[in-house]
Amino acid sequence: MEYNVIKVYQGTITDEENDLTLLQLCDICNSLPELIIEMVDEGILEPMGQSKKSWRFPFSNVENVRKVLRFQNDLDVNLAGAALALHLLDRIGQLEVMLERRL
Amino acid sequence: MNYKDYYKTLGISKKATAAQIKKEYRKLARKYHPDVNKASDAEQKFKELGEAYEVLKDPEKRKLYDQYGADWKTGKEREQYQKQQQYQDAGFGSGGGGFDFGGGFENAGQYSDFFESLFGGGRQGGRSSRQNVQQKGEDINASIVIPLEDAFQGASRKITFETPSISPDGQRINKKVSLNVKIPKGIKNGQKIRLAGQGSDGYNGGAAGDMYIKIEFEKHRTFRVEGADVYINLPLAPWEAALGAQVNVPTPAGNIKLKIPEGSAQGKKLRLKGKGIPAKQAGDLYVVVNIVLPPASDEKARKVYEEMKNLNFNPRANFGR
Numbered sequence: 001m002e003y004n005v006i007k008v009y010q011g012t013i014t015d016e017e018n019d020l021t022l023l024q025l026c027d028i029c030n031s032l033p034e035l036i037i038e039m040v041d042e043g044i045l046e047p048m049g050q051s052k053k054s055w056r057f058p059f060s061n062v063e064n065v066r067k068v069l070r071f072q073n074d075l076d077v078n079l080a081g082a083a084l085a086l087h088l089l090d091r092i093g094q095l096e097v098m099l100e101r102r103l
Numbered sequence: 104m105n106y107k108d109y110y111k112t113l114g115i116s117k118k119a120t121a122a123q124i125k126k127e128y129r130k131l132a133r134k135y136h137p138d139v140n141k142a143s144d145a146e147q148k149f150k151e152l153g154e155a156y157e158v159l160k161d162p163e164k165r166k167l168y169d170q171y172g173a174d175w176k177t178g179k180e181r182e183q184y185q186k187q188q189q190y191q192d193a194g195f196g197s198g199g200g201g202f203d204f205g206g207g208f209e210n211a212g213q214y215s216d217f218f219e220s221l222f223g224g225g226r227q228g229g230r231s232s233r234q235n236v237q238q239k240g241e242d243i244n245a246s247i248v249i250p251l252e253d254a255f256q257g258a259s260r261k262i263t264f265e266t267p268s269i270s271p272d273g274q275r276i277n278k279k280v281s282l283n284v285k286i287p288k289g290i291k292n293g294q295k296i297r298l299a300g301q302g303s304d305g306y307n308g309g310a311a312g313d314m315y316i317k318i319e320f321e322k323h324r325t326f327r328v329e330g331a332d333v334y335i336n337l338p339l340a341p342w343e344a345a346l347g348a349q350v351n352v353p354t355p356a357g358n359i360k361l362k363i364p365e366g367s368a369q370g371k372k373l374r375l376k377g378k379g380i381p382a383k384q385a386g387d388l389y390v391v392v393n394i395v396l397p398p399a400s401d402e403k404a405r406k407v408y409e410e411m412k413n414l415n416f417n418p419r420a421n422f423g424r
Contacts, residue, residue, distance in 0.1 A: 013290060013294050013297075014297050028313065070136075074153075
């Protein structure tokens with residue numbers, strides 16, 4: 001009898017990854033730890049845990065890290081500027097949702 | 104291959120100063136940055152701006168472009184340029200290549216054919232020929248449409264996609280890849296599965312990128328999904344709704360026997376706690392009562408309807424108040 005062995009890849013559901021360590025977040029975002037630490041100091045990211053070793057980030061932070069890196073690279077804004085842009089984009093997103101509900 | 108008018112792209116004259124070029128680029132880059140601008144052509148526009156700026160901000164490249172760019176199609180100009188290029192490569196000039204586009208968007212490092220034929224780089228060996236640093240490969244985004252039942256039972260599905268890769272002889276190719284992916288029980292519509300290390304190969308020994316698979320449910324005739332909750336429209340005869348009944352209900356987890364309480368009104372929702380998608384926080388199953396009237400198409404049915412007139416039921420008792 002012949003068997004076909006099929007390799008099945010198992011992934012993780014990103015919404016449910018709420019406990020990424022600093023290094024895991026760096027790996028996923030292709031970023032250096034120093035940049036992430038700066039973002040935490042700036043208040044862009046707010047991980048659970050007190051020390052850097054015990055920091056745990058939700059997966060939703062990945063998109064924020066990538067956006068900040070793109071703003072810095074593409075538009076040459078500093079971290080505070082990128083944080084402000086991120087905050088304003090969030091606000092615009094919320095307002096768009098409100099507007100859609102009204103229409 | 105089309106000529107690119109980089110001055111036009113940035114909306115400036117050929118005499119623009121370095122300061123003007125930077126100012127206009129920054130203004131347009133802020134406007135068309137794909138994180139800020141949701142228009143579908145924003146990313147393309149942004150890439151074109153980046154390419155134009157890459158050339159015009161650099162006095163060497165700008166000079167080459169001004170000299171040869173417009174007449175690039177004619178063989179004579181090309182020859183002349185290539186001669187100069189050889190001269191530079193031999194160590195007499197600053198030479199082309201070696202720069203890095205700071206993009207960060209997928210494929211942002213890919214310039215137009217026009218750019219690459221003028222300034223080299225890119226075509227052969229991709230980024231690896233330009234930079235010798237280790238770099239993580241790009242992430243791959245894919246999506247898959249699955250039946251809702253997969254979210255209840257879990258499944259394994261095959262996905263096929265194309266990924267940019269470098270062939271053994273250094274050419275940039277699109278490789279066809281098939282993967283069998285486990286659909287985890289409890290997944291919801293729109294969620295993404297991350298397969299670490301299944302993205303594009305890394306550069307110079309860097310780690311491979313990740314793969315993201317977005318899950319979409321097939322449209323279903325009977326089921327409607329909201330988050331982890333599932334809604335089923337249940338057709339009932341008027342007497343089943345009025346007098347109560349026990350009916351078979353097909354759910355994504357299989358058939359169930361459901362007791363319909365007497366006096367169930369049209370649109371009433373019967374909630375079956377925890378019987379929705381078995382996510383970490385399990386959803387509920389809602390059975391929505393949908394009363395279907397029998398047609399008064401034969402004598403027997405007409406007679407029953409005639410008899411019902413005796414109920415003196417006024418459906419408009421509260422109408423218009």
